[in-house]
Amino acid sequence: MTALLEVRDIEKSFGGVQAVCGVSFDVHEGEILGVIGPNGSGKSTLFNCILGQLVPDRGTVRVNGRNVTALRPSRLNRLGVSRTFQLLQVFPELTVRENLILAGQEHRGSRLTRLFGARDAGLGSEADRMLDFFRLRRLEGEKAGSLSYGQQKLLDAAMAFMSGSRLVLLDEPAGGVNLTMLADLRERLEAINRETGVTFVVIEHNMEFVMALCTRLIVLAEGRIIAEGAPADVRRDPAVIEAYLGH
Amino acid sequence: MAPDAILTLDSVVAGYGKMTILNGVSAAIHRGAITTVIGPNGAGKSTLFKTVFGLLGVRTGRVTFNGADTTSFEPRRMLDAGVCYVPQGRNLFPELSVRHNLELGGVALSDTSRLAGRMEEMMARFPMLREKANAQASTLSGGQQKLLEVARGLLLEPKLMLIDEPSIGLSPLMVQEVFSILKDLRSAGVSILMIEQNARQALAISDYGLVLEQGQTRIEDTAQNILADPRIAQLFLGGGLAPAA
Amino acid sequence: MTDFLQLLISGLATGAIYALAAIGFTLLWQTSQTINFAQGEFVMVPAFLALIAMRWFGVPFVASLVLAILASMLLLGVAFRYVVVGPLIRRGVLPLVISTIALSILLKESVKDFYSAEAQTFPTLLPDTLITVAGVSVSLAQLGVLAVALVTIVLLQWFLAGTRTGRQMQATAQNPTVARILGVPVERMILYTFLINAALAAMASLLVSPIYLAKFSNGETLGLIAFVAAIVGGFNQVRGAIAGGLLIGVLDNLAAAYVSTAYRQAIPLILLVLVILFRPQGLLGRREERAV
């Protein structure tokens, strides 16, 4: 079985400071992989290298066996890789429903059918499903900018699933979300994973959230993987504790 | 409230836009001591500093420094009151010389005639600054830059220094040097409130610790007790600490 | 060769004026992200302020020049900062661009309607004596322009680098947040840059008007060239603006003499496009590193 996502020997440095030093790992179909590590350990840089936002100095990224290293984000997305961002990234002037349709439209038909075809690019029922699934139905006509922070986070996550991606990378989905909303979000993500088998890679600082959500964890420190395994094991790993609390 | 507190926070709420980061923080920071703030990312540590220093508005609650209510103070008034702030990351003016970067720490000095003397003292204390006085700040190493930032903060003879993640990006040797400088400052009577990722190392040189989670104070205790507290690992690696009921 | 030197000196004298306008342009950009499309008019107006003082109120010439500089600082500095830029500073670049375009129309039409549509002679401090060295003839006035402009630039550089206030201004431009943390009065520093911009524009105006006459429409090309000079030299650098201004002044003359008078205006613009494509930070600029 080949891995859905294959990361090999990624290296990236900024102005002489090595942010990521030779990171390799695989992500398998249906997994929820968490990537954790203290501040400055290189998680975001690694993420951006995988997603084409940054060009790695070395190493390759493969999706379904296809080399996608340094592919532009829009191309990567059309190959079935979605992502969310650490900071809020919805389109405030579009309605909730339009945000969802936008998130899927570039995967439907050709550019011409998108011009001459249906307004919703045939994504109406898909959007409906997401609205219901993420419990945003009553807000569908609101401008996304008028939603509360937590609701926007839900919408942001929902948008990642509109394109039918098989691999979704979530960058700090829990950041700034209050406790009740957090439970909601986790439960929704688990449900999607269960029902559709979508694979997740999650960067997250909220350990409680990440320990409960993920099936497997990778721990980064100073740009390297220092531990890997089930959440319960990782939590007990002295190397991990040291990385977090210092020596 | 501790009678020797230099800074106290009373149910402070603050945040950015729609996001609330501090959900009613209360704490008392001891005079003449080093206090380290620890907590997982997103707990609101840096926000706490910005709020205390007046860069971010206090929504509700009260901040008291040295006995005076400073809740609505602007940074300039905080400086005048005797607080300096060394933020995270690189905060020098890259195109100015080391000397001029240092000098800018004295902008708020009420008596400008003292500036030259103060700068002289700083250069005596940190000889590196004198050696490199005319170099562009951007040519300094990471550790040297941090030293310069600390020296710049000290120019005003603050009573309290807020220092955010001083060790980040520094070599272990340099971290030791920075920490020893902080200890020296404490001996000189400066109170220090520090955020530090490297919790164990920081607590080891600290007198007190303050544990934040979800924008609230979870533990306020001596550094020793916190170091020994088994809940700390749990705090960082999941499980969280229930708010004291 | 003589021709070339002649062109070079003329170009430098004009270029020094462009540099004065371009420096202010970059200062405004650095401290308040203001792209001032009325910069050319800022150079046009002060001469008329001096003319008003002289002809309407009978103020002596030298006093009029001083008054014009002061009035410019008030009108094009303080009022511009608080009335035009103030309400828009948080709305981003585009609304400010639109507003300054409107301001340029306002200034131009005001001078035309309230003073005169005709070109005006403007007295000069320097006699129009000619000096000829090795076949290159230069008027004293022209040398004066070059000298005064260069002295102004040197003084400005000295002020920015050599005085504490100047360094506080630099600090504000390089990192306003840290400047604020150190207690730099950021708001006041921003106002200073507006005052300096107005003063530089006034200097340029009073230098250029005796040679090229004062007219309400003088700002049109000047503004465009200051803009081009600032980008070509490096938008975030005072020294870039100086180099850009001098370069374009010289280039314009050389292009007119050796390429085509009809297309002389095209040369700086082609240079602009090339710089944008191949060295977007400008010839002497540094890359913008400031996040957000």
Added chain:
Amino acid sequence: MSARNSLLIGLALLVLLALAPVDLNDIGVPYPGLRRYGTYILTLWLVTAIAAMGVNLIVGYAGQETLAQAAFVGIGAYLTAIVTKAGVPFGVAFAASGLLTFVIGIALGFPALRVQKHYLAFVTLAFSVLCWLVFRNEQWITGGVMGIRDIERPSFLGWPLRNHIRFYWFVLGITSIMTFVLWWIVRSPWGRAFTALRENPLRAESLGVDVRLYTLLAFALGSAYGGMAGSLYAPLVEFIDPSPFALGPSLLFMLMVVIGGSGTFLGPFVGAGIAVLLPEWLRAWETWYLLIYAVLVMVMMAFFPSGIVGLATRLLARKARS
């Protein structure tokens, strides 16, 4: 507003506009119809609005900047004038104007988009002045500063449009079609993608939206609207010279769209209306209208950045609520 309502309002406006120059006394309505001048101004307004719609697509919807719309209008106008005088039918000239400006838009935008955001604006600024220089100096083809005289108004299906009312109806027809097309684009997934790249290009890119391509499309489409407006401008005025295609008029196009309400569908019409009609309304102040216009723009920018249409929508919404 629902699609049906918008279409209804659009149609009603169209009928009203079509009747504006007609003497209705014959059918018992006490309305004398606009005279030649009023009709001419209305036609000019429509032509200006087409070009302004293009600017609105670029600036208001896609969040880019253009300082060259007048140059694109000029390219369309010169192309049409030159080829129709050489005997090419107007329809072909019109299509060619749109196509040429579209292609130039792509060619201009492609390199500029490799660099920072405002740099597209700077490149268009340079392009605008360069075009103007060519119009002025290449006398053999553009007539130089003397311009091109006696540009014939075309026939439409054998129906000569020499008469001012007929030509007005012809322009009105084309404007309606182009308005509809833009309305369609803006409501289609393309329009959504344009909005997305205005609001958050990074996020849009991560959702599969090819930001560079859509930006180019918006810029080229908007420029093509300029070219087609120019194609109508030439036979309307029957004379062209370089002055209306200089940098100044390009800047005025920006002002027009912003004051009307950028990113709103009716904004360009209101903005063009103000730019074309305001001098007429302020005739009593003679030359001072530019002063008043400038002050108006500055006040609008400071207090109502969403433009007149944005302001009106807000007032109407408030009224509806109370």
Added chain:
Amino acid sequence: MLRKTLALAGLAIGGLWAPAGFAQDIVIPNIIELSGGGATVGAMWKNGSSMAVEEINASGGILGKKIKLEFIDTASDPGKARAAMQRALDDKPVAIFGPIYSGSVSATLKMTADAEVPQVIGGEAGNLTAQGSKYIFRTSFGQNVSMPKIANYLRDIVKAKNVAVVFVNNDFGKGGRDAIVKELAARDIKVVADISTEAGQADFAADVIKLKGANADAIFVYLNEEESARFLREARKQGLNKPLIGETTLLGQKVIDLAGDAANGVKGHVGLTVDAPVPAIQEFGKKYEAKYKTKPDHNGVKGYIAPYMIKAAAEKAGKLDGKAIAAALRGMTITPDKVPGILIEATWDDTGEIDRISFLGEVKDGKQVITETLPKLKK
């Protein structure tokens, strides 16, 4: 919503009706350059024509009716001039004044011909009168008349074999340049440099260097007044010691005021000048200066004589009718003894071309001196 939108639209369209003038007055629209590049020119014309109208009204008007001038700005843009013309013609005026820029005249002359309204223009481009309109009338020589005179001057008096031409690249300058190049060729005079400059150009260093290098026997300078002044200053600075020959815009008082000493020694042909050795013109200059605090130039004179042309023609025709006035003006000679405001005797031919005396002059000691008066072409 629908009703409101329609009401708004109705209001907007309603704004397009201009209020009608007072019925008892004759309204003459002046379609002139009040803003944009030609603002200076338009202001002069406006002052001149206003002054004439005041005088005419004070002495009883035209055929017992008072004249009222309406000033419409073309913004120096032919498209806008055309719109303004359309509006003016809708009111069926007896005459139109302006535009002054040849491009704007070119864009509008067909309309006045169609409407059969006489159009008194300020434009000097040669081709304006060659387009078959029977309704345009010049107030000054067209370049088709003045350039042959200059070419003769260059050949006969300056005795130049090689001439350099420097012109401003607008309809005025370019038209003049095209005309002089043609005339010079016809006289076997070589054009050794042909230099285009911009309106509003400040720095003429490069242009003067080119001229120095051209080694011409004389330089023909055809720029607007301000640019003429800037050019002369630079020419003097660089010691350009060739004869500088020009037209009205090189020798005018305005140029002398602006250029100072540098204007001394320039020579040329002057079609219309306030400094002409004609008492009526000098009188006019004084009145104008007293009233507007600034010296008039030839555009002021052009504006001034326009109302007198209409007055004379209307009185000859005996009625206030555009077609009749135009018919009267064609082939008409107006003399100052009957109509003092015409200043100098002038005759219009069938194409609207003006014929009157003109002058050769030069600038001496900061004054324009007329050295010779050239007679009318046709007696």
